[in-house]
Amino acid sequence: MQTLNDLFHDIVPTEKRVFNQGDHVFSQGDPAAHIFQVLSGQVKLERYTIEGRSALMHTADAGESFAEASLFSPVYHCNSVVTTPSEILFYPKVKVLEIIHSVPEKAERFIALLASQVRTLRTRLELRNILSARERIFRYLLLTVSPQTSEVLIPVPFKQLAIELGLAHETFYRELAALEKDGIIKRSEKSIIILRSNLI
Amino acid sequence: MQTLNDLFHDIVPTEKRVFNQGDHVFSQGDPAAHIFQVLSGQVKLERYTIEGRSALMHTADAGESFAEASLFSPVYHCNSVVTTPSEILFYPKVKVLEIIHSVPEKAERFIALLASQVRTLRTRLELRNILSARERIFRYLLLTVSPQTSEVLIPVPFKQLAIELGLAHETFYRELAALEKDGIIKRSEKSIIILRSNLI
């Protein structure tokens, strides 16, 4: 998937900053001056409410961008807290907006990037509506499989995939083993092959 | 929230079409010619896979747009099936792309629309990571509450909110009742007031 980096690299002057665990990249109410991309590490966006309760809005991992919506807001509406030592790329929002106004191709690519994210997020959300772990995993595989090879490449540790699917990793491994035992999938190191697409 | 309609109305020539339950707005593999907005009714986007299994990617209800990503794809990658009689607005993608290229303000507004959708979706997804129904409902309320009035306006039937939160409506009503009984919230017809923001 394309990233902000691919889009604005060499056009927008960026700044890389390093953060330690617990640092704030920005805080709720700060004037919004940048949008961001996580190069390494992890950042959590949370909104503090009355009496100090917080509500998590987003977890941005390496590669992901965040606070894009602040392009159109004078202030940030949440806090961004660094959870592990991280490198963050800063894109000045005025510059980004300038490019959007002056370079239609870049505007289009940015729209493409966001539209693709919307689609991905909708799909992930829809998967969460599936209660059964087995079924959810299987549908995920069907959505991700390459039609030619019947193979799903899993570039991340299985454990992380479990989190993305909203499952305890134990459950994930268990169901994966069950699916394999039933001859529905075949596992290898970094990929899963779908043998049959009926679950029964 | 802004919609495609607000954005392109009177600039892009659109066409309204009416569909019956079971109709396809478009099918997987069709050349992508439009992006869409649901005026009334409901459309489900699903991807058919080997052996006829389908996987749901998105459910678009009244007001929502869909297939925005097909602006940048030559063909549609899923089927759109109408689940209840619906009115759908068609936006020719060439026209939309033209506008994006020629009217920077519109491009910017479109980006704003998508960025806001991304934020909303990320937040919803993050809510789904909360296992406890009570906690999930409460965090949703905290995220949605107006800080001034401590009030959450619920413009839709509670039942639909339950679905959005990924809960059986029975569970939702139950926990809502429990929260009220514990003096944490106060319900009225179309809104919920948060009295305390600590759950215990």
Next chain:
DNA sequence: CGAGTCGTTGAACGGAATCAATCGTCGTGG
């Protein structure tokens, strides 16, 4: 005045989370 939907409560079941323990591997630093 039914049909349909929202809202509500009760009871029972099932399945996913959780706790726990083990193994293998990889990197690292002493």
Next chain:
DNA sequence: CCACGACGATTGATTCCGTTCAACGACTCG
């Protein structure tokens, strides 16, 4: 170079709570 720790992968046993089924009242709309 080996010991150690960290983490991914794996399996077992138990608990818990959200779903599901069921039934009912209130309300709206045709």
